[in-house]
Amino acid sequence: MAASVQGSAWGPLRVGIPGLCCRRPPLGLYARVRRLPGPEVSGRSVAAASGPGTWGTDHYCLELLRKRDYEGYLCSLLLPAESRSSVFALRAFNVELAQVKDSVSEKTIGLMRIQFWKKTVEDIYCDKPPHQPVAIELWKEKNLDDKAYRNIKELENYAENTQSSLLYLTLEILGIKDVHADHAASHIGKAQGIVTCLRATPYHGSRRKVFLPMDICMLHGVSQEDILRRNRDKNVRDVIYDIASQAHLHLKHARSFHKSVPVKAFPAFLQTVSLEDFLKKIRRVDFDIFHPSLQQKNTLLPLYLYIQSWRKIY
Numbered sequence: 141m142a143a144s145v146q147g148s149a150w151g152p153l154r155v156g157i158p159g160l161c162c163r164r165p166p167l168g169l170y171a172r173v174r175r176l177p178g179p180e181v182s183g184r185s186v187a188a189a190s191g192p193g194t195w196g197t198d199h200y201c202l203e204l205l206r207k208r209d210y211e212g213y214l215c216s217l218l219l220p221a222e223s224r225s226s227v228f229a230l231r232a233f234n235v236e237l238a239q240v241k242d243s244v245s246e247k248t249i250g251l252m253r254i255q256f257w258k259k260t261v262e263d264i265y266c267d268k269p270p271h272q273p274v275a276i277e278l279w280k281e282k283n284l285d286d287k288a289y290r291n292i293k294e295l296e297n298y299a300e301n302t303q304s305s306l307l308y309l310t311l312e313i314l315g316i317k318d319v320h321a322d323h324a325a326s327h328i329g330k331a332q333g334i335v336t337c338l339r340a341t342p343y344h345g346s347r348r349k350v351f352l353p354m355d356i357c358m359l360h361g362v363s364q365e366d367i368l369r370r371n372r373d374k375n376v377r378d379v380i381y382d383i384a385s386q387a388h389l390h391l392k393h394a395r396s397f398h399k400s401v402p403v404k405a406f407p408a409f410l411q412t413v414s415l416e417d418f419l420k421k422i423r424r425v426d427f428d429i430f431h432p433s434l435q436q437k438n439t440l441l442p443l444y445l446y447i448q449s450w451r452k453i454y
Contacts, residue, residue, distance in 0.1 A: 198225045201232035208235045211414040214442055218449045219314075219407045226313045234306055288364070289337075291355040292386055299333020300326060310408040320400035321408075324454075327394035328409055334387035335415050338380065338422070341429050345370065356382050370430045380427040388419050398453070409454035413444050 205213040205228055216227045240253050289295040307325035311317075337351055344351055350364040357363070359382075360375045367376070391412060401409075417438055425431040438444075448454065 198228065201225075201228040204232045204235055208239070210437070211411065211441070214445050215407075215410040215414070218410055218445060219310075223310075223313045227310055230306060230309050230313070234302070288351050289353045292334075292353045292383070295334060295337060295351075295353055296330045296386075299330045299336075302329075303332040303336070304329025307408060307411075311405060314404060314408060316402055316405045316408075318402055318405065320397045321402060321405040324394040324397045324401050324405075324409060327390040328412060328415075328454075331387040331390035331394070331415050332411060334383060334390070335418050338383060338387075338429060339418065339434065341367065342370070342435070352379060352383065372428050372430055376429070377427040380422065380429045384419055384422055384427060387415065391415060391419075395454070401454075403452055406452055406454045407449065410445055410448060412454050413448050414438075414441060417441065417444070 202213070205216065209231055212231045216224060216231060219227055237254075237257060240250050289298070304326045307329050308322065311321055311325060341350075341352065345368050348368060350367045352367065356379050357367075360378045362371075362375050362379050394409070394412065418434070421434055421438075422429070422431075425433060
């Protein structure tokens with residue numbers, strides 16, 4: 141690997157890390173929307189669960205999460221019981237938003253669905269919550285354009301606006317207002333966003349789309365066509381190495397706050413177990429993003445999560 145700008149436990153990094161995380165905005169939403177049903181506009185929504193007497197909105201959120209965000213589902217199970225249903229609702233809402241881009245054939249329809257959710261959030265903040273899931277910061281409409289990130293910072297900003305925001309809300313649910321916890325959440329969210337981008341690369345490639353940061357691809361002379369053709373040569377693996385190293389570095393930064401973060405916040409950060417698991421697996425296959433083993437679930441993940449929770453670390 142070439143000379144570095146910053147070091148990591150894996151060796152040199154070519155890409156610098158942006159400034160420390162942003163402060164989260166004041167949020168009081170969670171207390172008012174603990175059990176709200178899903179959207180009526182989505183084909184995968186809870187139209188059949190329009191009220192607690194039919195199927196149960198909390199059960200809908202749990203099942204949606206188990207099917208669409210299994211690792212988030214496992215982590216949420218280890219949260220305090222009094223906070224669990226709210227976190228399920230938050231993550232289920234995140235899944236609903238994430239599915240917009242993949243469930244519509246026209247950008248206009250996708251924008252209409254995003255607008256629907258935007259109006260829902262506005263109504264909640266006006267103390268007039270509709271019967272919908274807990275709202276989090278909405279995905280930006282520009283993400284429906286399916287454009288690759290120009291650089292790693294754009295990917296990190298996107299992760300901050302989505303994954304980190306989800307963690308901020310989880311901390312809010314747990315009653316934690318702590319600057320060190322916020323900083324850890326920011327870095328974990330960025331690591332999550334980067335890992336999600338990597339894991340989804342084979343899937344996106346099958347749909348003729350590439351979202352890997354363009355600056356890192358250009359640095360190693362890798363074109364979008366190389367990714368679409370599932371090229372596994374050294375240049376492509378160097379791109380994956382650089383991107384994965386940045387996620388690894390964010391995890392290190394998050395854990396550097398370990399002694400300052402309230403222990404009560406640790407359950408919100410259990411996602412680090414699955415992130416570290418993926419980063420270890422990708423390192424074992426020499427950063428071959430198309431290796432079949434990377435698409436397999438770790439059957440021991442529930443045990444690892446329980447052990448981490450019992451040890452009260454993240």
